[in-house]
Amino acid sequence: DIVMTQTPLSLSVTPGQPASISCKSSQSLLYRDGKTYLYWYLQKPGQSPQLLIYEVSNRFSGVPDRFSGSGSGTDFTLKISRVEAEDVGVYYCMQSIQLPTFGQGTKVEIK
Amino acid sequence: EVQLVESGGGLIKPGGSLRLSCAASGFTFTNAWMSWVRQAPGKGLDWVGRIRSKTDGGTTDYATPVKGRFTISRDESRSTLYLQLNGLKSEDTAVYFCTTGSNSYPLAYWGLGTLVTVSS
Numbered sequence: 001d002i003v004m005t006q007t008p009l010s011l012s013v014t015p016g017q018p019a020s021i022s023c024k025s026s027q028s029l030l031y032r033d034g035k036t037y038l039y040w041y042l043q044k045p046g047q048s049p050q051l052l053i054y055e056v057s058n059r060f061s062g063v064p065d066r067f068s069g070s071g072s073g074t075d076f077t078l079k080i081s082r083v084e085a086e087d088v089g090v091y092y093c094m095q096s097i098q099l100p101t102f103g104q105g106t107k108v109e110i111k
Numbered sequence: 112e113v114q115l116v117e118s119g120g121g122l123i124k125p126g127g128s129l130r131l132s133c134a135a136s137g138f139t140f141t142n143a144w145m146s147w148v149r150q151a152p153g154k155g156l157d158w159v160g161r162i163r164s165k166t167d168g169g170t171t172d173y174a175t176p177v178k179g180r181f182t183i184s185r186d187e188s189r190s191t192l193y194l195q196l197n198g199l200k201s202e203d204t205a206v207y208f209c210t211t212g213s214n215s216y217p218l219a220y221w222g223l224g225t226l227v228t229v230s231s
Contacts (some may be wrong), residue, residue, distance in 0.1 A: 048208060048221040055215060092156055096217055099172055100158040
């Protein structure tokens with residue numbers, strides 16, 4: 001199984017300030033079709049996970065442009081340019097180049 | 112609008128069986144790959160397994176911890192996904208989510224989940 005490792009595991013951010021979460025995979029997520037199968041999710045308190053980013057850097061429908069994803073191979077980053085109160089929750093990265101696996105999650109709270 | 116509604120959760124004794132259902136609407140169920148993901152209380156997300164569309168063979172894949180105990184199936188006539196849980200263990204206690212998506216985003220849409228509690 002591909003192991004996904006997120007850092008940090010928790011983050012406290014002042015509203016309006018940026019935030020960044022790292023995700024590293026134990027194997028490259030670049031497939032022979034040229035796509036990289038890395039996703040980011042946010043699970044707000046008491047809710048189901050919601051897709052933010054697919055294939056490293058593509059925002060899903062309705063996701064604000066303050067969220068951006070980057071990276072390649074085994075190293076990936078989710079950035080929030082200006083954190084808002086509604087961004088609190090747990091962020092997960094996930095790979096699907098093999099059977100899907102998730103990172104441990106990064107809990108984001110507001111200072 | 113894609114809707115996924117899980118049901119069938121509850122309290123079950125270790126070693127017992129349970130069948131979860133996921134009623135799907137708002138998309139062409141017959142063309143969709145469907146997955147189950149679970150989340151133990153206070154823990155992260157764990158992929159459980161998936162079933163391909165009938166046109167893609169209708170075959171299944173499972174995560175190692177559930178292989179041989181859980182079975183995923185689908186009923187096209189009812190647009191419903193199932194998860195049969197056998198030989199339940201305390202570590203299977205979790206909220207079970209039904210998910211679907213597309214090639215570019217396989218787990219884009221999620222239900223609200225159904226709670227399975229395995230305890231004597």
